[in-house]
Amino acid sequence: MEGLTDGALYKNTIRNMEHAAKITKLSQSAVERLRNPRRAIIVSVPVRMDDDSIKVFAGYRVQHNQVLGPFKGGIRYHETVNLSEVAALAALMTFKNSLLNLPLGGAKGGVTVDPTQLSKRETEQLTRKFVSEIAPWIGPDRDIPAPDVGTSSQTMAWMLDQYSNESGFSQTGVVTGKPVEIGGSAGREAATGLGVVYIIEKVLEKQNRKIKGVTIAIQGFGKVGMHAAIEAHLLGAKILAVSDVHAAIYNPEGLNVPELVTYYNEKMTLDGYHGAKKITNDELLALPVEVLAPCALDGTVNSNNAEGVKAKIIVEGANGPVTANANEILHAKKCLIVPDILANGGGVVVSYFEWVQDISWLFWDETQVREKLRMVMDRSFDKVWDFSQRNSLDMRTSAMAVSLMRLEGAMKLRGQIW
Secondary structure (H helix, E strand, C coil), X not given: CCXXXXXXXXXXXXXXXXXXXXXXXXXXXXXXXXXXCCEEEEEEEEEECCCCCEEEEEEEEEEEECCCCCEEEEEEEECCCCHHHHHHHHHHHHHHHHHCCCCCCEEEEEEECXXXXXXXXXXXXHHHHHHHHHHHHCECXXXXXXXXXXXXXXXXXXXXXXXXXXHCCCCHHHCCCCCHHHCCCCCCCCHHHHHHHHHHHHHHHHXXXXXXXXXXXXXXXXXXXXXXXXXXXXXXXXXXXXXXXXXXXXXXXXXXXXXXXXXXXXXXXXXXXXXXXXXXXXXXXXXXXXXXXXXXXXXXXXXXXXXXXXXXXXXXXXXXXXXXXXXXXXXXXXXXXXXXXHHCCXXXXXXXXXXXXXXXXXXXXXXXXXXXXXXXXXXXXXXXXXXXHHHCCCHHHXXXXXXXXXXXHHHHHCCCCC
């Protein structure tokens, strides 16, 4: 499809897939199907602004593959959103859901907008209009959106309401990441960051170590990074550095995470926090820590800065934060990288739990959700680790290989390839 292959993230994703496909001897028919999304939807989203002017925003929903079940993936509001990026993220969702053994396909969506420049009313109008435009292609049994960069549980509440209004009855299963009061799942907000911490624990377990006292730097302090910091700190890890779009901060003795979270929630920035030294994001990536968790945007660890990375363990909390070239450099330095399709899978796992709870109208408490999440993350990690050890391969290639083998098997059974 024209325009899909223009971006670095898309090329990086397909390159990783094709590399793993060669190793697993995946059929060319399967590769061809997975190289291209099933459907790409582009819509115009007109919004009446607070000053009564009309602005039109570009909206996207890419549905990559549904051989394993309904499409599933987030909606992001960001000024850099484009078709190629959304297509790459949709493909990553296909691979992630397959790897985690979920009965879901892969999709992603977004609107090209800076949400910080919109009022609450404008954001609601944007959301409702976007839902109206993509409504024919989403639904509890078709495609289930969720929050992503620039969106929240409130966004999902508006999406649920708009879709239900147009359907004529309440359909709580149409989106996940909703507030608990209207069908959301306990534990969903912290799920992705918590999953990152579970994976850090699993890596350390393979080295006969515990997380207590381990030094960690986290790039990003949003939905993923903040909760990763909170959960790791509770387990006794030393969080030496974190960052957001405004600043990166560092304390070699370890940050006071509860105090920092309070400060951030009040100021909505890390800038000005008194308990740490201000550094750059590039300096954060090069800190002498044991674990680096990039939890911001894609491509942040690349061929320009990979040589400076000192951490021996990288756990990808974001989608595609380590480029293919950087991955080769870091692998040569004996850095163990746990890829995004495994490391940040906690969010979609608990989104799946939420969807199941909505369909059955039977809800679990947070302790149950956390226990079930750990079981899925541990099982998935062990599967990738074992494949890696048996075949002397890095974790990124191994994760993709495990995912592709399940997808190919499903496509053969359904008669999509032969």
